[in-house]
Amino acid sequence: MATGVTPRQLLGIAILSCFVAALFGAAPLAAWVDASILSGTVVQQVADSWHELTQRVGFDRPYEALRRAVREAEAAP
Amino acid sequence: MLFPTLDFLLFFVVVLALMVPFARAHALRKLVLVAASYFFYAQWNWHYCLLLAGSSLLTYVGGIAIGATSAPRTRKLIVGITVAMHLLLLSTFKYLDFLVGSANHLLHAFGTDRELPFMEIILPVGISFFTFHGISYLVDVYRGDVAVCRRPVDIFLYLSFFPQLIAGPIVRAAFFLPQLARPPAERMPLAEPLLLIIGGLFKKVVIATYLATDLVDPVFFDPSRYGTADLMLAAYGYAVQIYCDFSAYTDMAIGFAALLGYQFPINFNQPYRAQSLREFWQRWHISLSSWLRDYLYKPLGGSRGGRWFTARNLMITMLLGGIWHGAAWKFVAWGGLHGIGLVIERWLQPWSGDWARKPLGRALAVLIVFHIVCLGWILFRADSFDTVVIYLTTLVHGQDAAMQATPFTVALIVLGLALHAVPRDVPGRLARLLGERPAWLWGVTAGFAIAMIDALGPEGVAPFIYFQF
Numbered sequence: 308m309a310t311g312v313t314p315r316q317l318l319g320i321a322i323l324s325c326f327v328a329a330l331f332g333a334a335p336l337a338a339w340v341d342a343s344i345l346s347g348t349v350v351q352q353v354a355d356s357w358h359e360l361t362q363r364v365g366f367d368r369p370y371e372a373l374r375r376a377v378r379e380a381e382a383a384p
Numbered sequence: 385m386l387f388p389t390l391d392f393l394l395f396f397v398v399v400l401a402l403m404v405p406f407a408r409a410h411a412l413r414k415l416v417l418v419a420a421s422y423f424f425y426a427q428w429n430w431h432y433c434l435l436l437a438g439s440s441l442l443t444y445v446g447g448i449a450i451g452a453t454s455a456p457r458t459r460k461l462i463v464g465i466t467v468a469m470h471l472l473l474l475s476t477f478k479y480l481d482f483l484v485g486s487a488n489h490l491l492h493a494f495g496t497d498r499e500l501p502f503m504e505i506i507l508p509v510g511i512s513f514f515t516f517h518g519i520s521y522l523v524d525v526y527r528g529d530v531a532v533c534r535r536p537v538d539i540f541l542y543l544s545f546f547p548q549l550i551a552g553p554i555v556r557a558a559f560f561l562p563q564l565a566r567p568p569a570e571r572m573p574l575a576e577p578l579l580l581i582i583g584g585l586f587k588k589v590v591i592a593t594y595l596a597t598d599l600v601d602p603v604f605f606d607p608s609r610y611g612t613a614d615l616m617l618a619a620y621g622y623a624v625q626i627y628c629d630f631s632a633y634t635d636m637a638i639g640f641a642a643l644l645g646y647q648f649p650i651n652f653n654q655p656y657r658a659q660s661l662r663e664f665w666q667r668w669h670i671s672l673s674s675w676l677r678d679y680l681y682k683p684l685g686g687s688r689g690g691r692w693f694t695a696r697n698l699m700i701t702m703l704l705g706g707i708w709h710g711a712a713w714k715f716v717a718w719g720g721l722h723g724i725g726l727v728i729e730r731w732l733q734p735w736s737g738d739w740a741r742k743p744l745g746r747a748l749a750v751l752i753v754f755h756i757v758c759l760g761w762i763l764f765r766a767d768s769f770d771t772v773v774i775y776l777t778t779l780v781h782g783q784d785a786a787m788q789a790t791p792f793t794v795a796l797i798v799l800g801l802a803l804h805a806v807p808r809d810v811p812g813r814l815a816r817l818l819g820e821r822p823a824w825l826w827g828v829t830a831g832f833a834i835a836m837i838d839a840l841g842p843e844g845v846a847p848f849i850y851f852q853f
Contacts, residue, residue, distance in 0.1 A: 311571030312823050314407045317643060318400045320574070320827035325397060327831025335838050339390045373839040381598065381792050 331370055333361040385427040386848070387636045388589050393834075395424065396640065403644065410567045414537050417644070421544040425510070432508040435477070436544055442469055443518040444539040447525045451532030463526040467519050474515045477508055482711030510550040512708055514543045516675055521557035523679055530558045538564040545646070547637040551630070551848055553651040553671035560646070568645030574826055575815035577639035582833045583803075583811065584635035587628040588848070589841035591800045595625040597842060599793040604765055607775040612782040615775060617789040617797065619758045622765050624800035626849055627655065630669070631804075633848045653808050656757070656801070659740070659749040661725045664757060676705050694730065699723040709764075714772070718763040725756055 312320065329336050333354075340346065340354040361367050385391050399420045406413040422433050446466030450459050484500045491498060521542065524530040533539050542560055543549075603610050603618035610618070634651040641648050651671050658664035665673040681701040687694040699720070706719015739745040766772045 311569075312574050313571055314400065314403045316823055317572055317574070318397070318404055320823055320830075321397045321400050323824060323827035324831035324834065325393065327828050328393075328834040329831075330835075331832055332835030332838050336390070370835055370839040373836055377840050380795075381594070381790070383791055 329357070330361060330366050333358040333367060334370065385424060387633065387640075388585055391427075395420075399644070407570070408567075411535075411537065413568070414541050414564060417546075418537060418540050418544060421541070421546040421549060424546040425544065425549060428509050429506065435473070435508055435511070436514060437540070439470065439473060439514055439518055440536075440540045440543045442466060442473075443521055443543060444533070444536050446522050447532050447539070448534070450522065450525045459526055463522055466522050470515050470518050470522075474511060477505055477511055479707075479711045481505060486713075507711075513552050513554060514549065516554050516672075517543050517557070519679065520554070520675065521561075524557050530561060533557075533561055535564075545641070547640040547644075548648060551633050551637075552669075553634055553637065553648055554675050555648055555671065556675075559649060563646050572645055573642055573815075574823060575819050575821075576812050577642040578826055578830050579811040579815055580635040580639035580642075582830060582837070584632040584639065585834065585837045586632075586840075587635070587800070587803060588632035589837050591796050591803070592625045592629040592632065593842055595621045595628075595793060595796050595800070599789055600625055600765070602788055604767070604771065604775070607771060607778055610778070610788055612779055614788045615779040617794065619762055619779075620797050621789075621793060622761050623656065623754075623758050624797050624804070626761065626764075627652070627804055628800050629849045650808060654804060656754050656804055657750060658753050658757075659746055661722060661729055661753060661756065664753055665722075665726075672705070672708070676701050680704060691731070695727040698726050698730070702726065714763050714766065714769065717769075718760050721756075721760050721763060 337351075337354040337358040340351050345351055358367075385395060399417075402416050402420070403413065406416055422436070425436055426433050443466075446462065449462045449466075453459055453462075481502050481504065484502050488499045491500075521530065521533070521539070525532055533542075538561060541564060542555075542557060545560075548555055599614075599621045600618050603614055604622075607615060607618075631652040634648075638648045638650075649671060651669060653667040653670065655664055655668035658667050681697055684697040684700060685693060686697060689697075702719040702723030703716055704719070706715045706717070706722070709715045709718070740749060762775055763772055766775060
């Protein structure tokens, strides 16, 4: 039931949220790693590979479509 | 470390992970939360963790000392000294350079070349909030509204708890300390906190940030370049921006605290629907306005005297409430504007008659109050009084100029006002409606929403407006 969860379940939900956010938002994740102290480390390689993988599978499409749409709306005179 | 960042998301997941082994070890759980809160605070400036700890120690020792005696004069003396020490800390770190600057202006005006040296103190984030927490506890102990807290960890957590540390809400000791005294619930709410967090993210990342970058910041940077329409829309835009910024922070703070098993009071209740300035302050930054009412306005005598006595108390409260927001004369002027408005409103009340209760009268009252509030926001947002003068004269006289506002920014203002009109119990009702959904589905939905809100927002997110206070 979602109305009340134990701390352990909550942690599981938070990790699941992070995974889904990373799945559909791999581009900002890679950019964040690049801008952080992890830049140039193996973590950045993993983040870049993950980004490429999500692009290949097409998980980045909702993110890119939404970003494009809002940029167009912003630029409209 | 801002709420709408990956840094904070990772930090929060680590905090949740640390909560698992200590779910039943109540005291250790609070210690972990104190450590997490100090880590969170140290991300801005670790030196100021000492200030936060000092303020907490002062609050703890002060409470113990007040509780140790029953002699009214001694209790009054102790509460006076400890509150004065809190105010001294706040004045030193927040207002000293402002006072030096003001004194130098005065010296120049009298034709003196001498200048007092600036201390160049960096403002510790959240100092106004944790100072008010400390004062609230000490005064409540003195009044007998809250029991003396003998567990230092509770006081340290009360002042430093990271969801409210930087920009409130100002949680009363009587509201929060009893929550720390009992073990947290074994099951945390999920749906409502997640809805508050996601809604807050949207308001901050999308509405407040775009309005700031695309409309408000350029117009307020140089209002002389813009026409009446832009200036009007920028004022409305800032009204929506500051609401979406600050209420978003509060919503997220309430949501994160709830996920950790603690409750915070509400801080906003559709403020722009107010039909009077008095009502506006019952709906805007409720935790601050009720704090000022209970710890400043009422002790000054409130409305228990004559007309002028009440007016004096209102003006003192609003002027001090104004300068609480920042060490600048513009905030004093902003508080003064609201104070004068409140006084006039009180004086006009006997003549308002029946028309104020009719639908047209109510609508007109909302419109007038909203525009007085917007006038105040111009003072609040402008960099200087010169900018305010240019802004208002250009607004009144008008001029032909290129439009800064676009359909996109106008749509954001409308969307922000529409979200503002959503009753505050809607997340709770929605959560109850959707509460039967499996927990994992909430995890997937929250993750997807976070990614999509990031897609909708511009690059980078500015700090919350209230961080500077």
